[in-house]
Amino acid sequence: MSQQPASAQNTNAAAAFDLECRNINKDFDGFKAVNNVSFNVPTGTFFSILGPSGCGKTTLLRMVAGFQTPSSGDLLIKGKSMLGVPPNKRPVSMVFQHLALFPMMDIAANVGFGLRQRGVPREDIAKRVETVLERVGLPGVGSRHISQLSGGQKQRVAIARCMVLEPDVLLLDEPLGALDLKLREHMKIELKKLQSEFGTTFVYITHDQSEALVMSDQIAVMNHGEFEQVGAARELYHEPKTAFVAGFVGEANSFTAKVDSINGDAATLVSDDGLNIKGHDASGNLQQGDKAKVYVRPESIRLATSANQLDNVENLNQGIIENILFNGANSHILLREEKSGGELNVAIPQTGQFRDLTRGDKVYIGWEAAQTRCYKES
């Protein structure tokens, strides 16, 4: 190893990442769709880019695929710059939003399309197509027509069509968007399984946080063309770095409040409704008198029928139940806080303890200061 020239070592070191973006920018007539985005995707990981529609995630993905060129910045796949390389010469494949299976061909011809372009001999193509169809769990469907498949099967054919080319990176552009809920839940698990089976690096973009949270090793939360935070799902959920991430990933009650006093990370605030809140300064730069955004997750709020059940909880309030939104394990109550009149969304623990709650009931609610994340409002 030590005899290798320095440059070769550099490429080796860089190749630890399948995909690297360095300060990527994309302008459309003065509008910045992607603003100075840098990230690395390690080999064999499932990387998601999560953001609301119009945040620039599709543009970013299309730049990786080669359908758009960055205004500035560099894009490397396995350590090689992809600038100026046309889409058909890049070692990436893309699963399109509506899959873009070719309706004029049968399934075998669809999956074999890329191999035909590479000039692979016909018998080899047939063999490799059948193998990859088996791997995605659809053996023997080669001669069927696209329209004879169900939504989930089409999905798998689209993935097989890309995977047969053994790409370095597989790009997925919200491929589950068109499926119904049940199937989407099923396909999430399926996709994750396929990814670990193939061991290929997946870059997945979505606006659906549960898709990103369930499947990804790493998630980048994107807003207004910039990455707000990159991290594992748990990190994003428990320690969101910005107000946007706190509000976008998972559910949250949000307040706008004014900082009353600050002591290290511990902040005391008064919300616009007049509620006193003890919180944790997540942005690390709050000062007395600042306007702040405060986020509390519905599942961080504890319910109790008497105040002494909620000892050691910094924020203790009372509220009247206005509505019960029953949704099995994911049930919530909407209640109105007594003193301030503000509305709060609280998750109901499904231990049976609160199954008899009804509208109009008065309950105690409490949450810890550590789970009350405050961000300076810009």
Added chain:
Amino acid sequence: MNSVHSRLSLYLLFTPFLLWLALLIIIPHIFMFLVSISVKTGVREYVTGLGNYMVFFTEPLYWNTFARTAFMSVSATFLTLLIGFPVAYYIAKLTRGRTKTTLFLMCLIPFWVSELVRTFGWMILLRETGIFSSFLQYIGLASEPIEFLYNDAAIMVGLVYTSMLFMVVPLVTTLDSLDDSLIEAGYDLGGNGITVLREIIIPHAMPGIVSGCIVVFMLSLGNYLTPILLGGKDSLWFTGLIYDQFITRFNWELGSAFGFLLLLLSSTIVWAGLKLSGQSLTNTVGR
């Protein structure tokens, strides 16, 4: 009561259609067929027979013209497709919004004037004292006036020009319906311009291609004005022969036989074209 009502309204709705079908399509063809199989033996004396059709096959001028018309029409159709396809692709896939509408309108504008005027435009350009000839003399490439008119190339130019719209419209419609992501997927999977065109775009556009070709072929085959004006007296277009029989020589019997042969020819070629491209009438013109 109700069923009588609905049946009555159904009949009323169908009456115009049935009248058109009977009066303008079926009856004329029956009469024409009857005329075409009556052979004149003397003044106002006819016998039934295939004599008129025999005349066609025994006179080389007639079937030569027939074959020439067929060949030229097929060539004109092919040329129109060759020119029309890139135009349609550009309009359907590479332009958006206003530019698209404008370009589409520009294809349509020549059709606001009659075919006569359109063809006359070409005559102004191509005749001996026309613009092309004068220009070539002016820049010194020609020493004397050149006649561009009255040859097969002039006919071809006229035919392609007059039928361009009928090729571009169905092509734009089918290409419009091609999802851009299919083309992108083609490139993404390693295809190049040629393979994407051959394996994705053309198969998708096939109904439009065939339907455009059928219309253009029919129009060219049945065209009378353009070949006569741009090709002159020697244009030898089959519709010209039919016209001669009916109008100049008052030989309705032979004219009818020619008419039927032309109908047979166009039907055969359209059928062959559909078989070759693997399309059906309902899938192409019927859409």
